[in-house]
Amino acid sequence: MSKVSADFGEIIRDFLRRNGLTYRGAALRTGVSAAYWKDMSDGRVPSEEVIARISAAFHDLDENELRAAAGYSMKSENLNAVQAVEFALRGQKDIPPEGKKQILDFVREIEERYAGKKDTDS
């Protein structure tokens, strides 16, 4: 029996509704069958390959958001620095939420400070 995630189904239904897409329309763009899109909108969790394929076809579908909803670990290469650190901090049980926020604020500040420099260097 396939794994089911209500969160995953909600993301798919919301995406299709916002973009006025039918299951068939989504299938034509992705090569994933209309029946499978129907199952995903009902919460069926697809393979990691299918998630990669549909997020590559539709920029509105964030791969990490889909992966998180589906119960797969997020891909760190797709995360910005703040998201990556936020992900790393999930296992730090001894740091209170306010402490994690301070660390994320620091990372955000450093990322913003040197973002322009990276552009001019390249």
Next chain:
Amino acid sequence: MSRLHFEDEAELFAHKAWQTLGLEPPADLVKVASRLGIVIEEREFCPEVDGVYLRLPGGPPVIALNKSYLKPPVRRRFTLAHEIGHHLLTRRIRPDRRLFFLDTSKTRPTALERACDRFAALLLMPEELVRRYFEELAANETKRVSIMASRFGVSGWAMRRRLRELGLQARPRRTV
């Protein structure tokens, strides 16, 4: 990478820093960091956090130390030396990769973390000087550890631990 490899490198880097930078005790860690292009900042962090090392593509490596009054200057110095160790021991990782290390009192003692502690201890308290001061202060046994700790800019706890490592001070005797 094996533990031995990390620890060998830690010893090599600490030794090289003293040789090439002409350091005097207490070791000028700002000078060491500056030579490596590291930016040091002091930030408000919760008490659990000692320090953070962050390297993002395009920017210099940044070490942020917890400026809380709960972290005495000697503790902050050890944390800074430890974070410099993170920089040196991971310097071979491609510059386009992000690096983030968070050090808390409960950080898991991985091989890398142990090597960073080793680097910090050797950078702050080089063996040759520790042995020399220990001899010089032989007549002042009661205050020897505190005087040495003050000269090296470390805590009494760190000093005693370093002395024990070098076999210069017997471990406290257990009372029954």
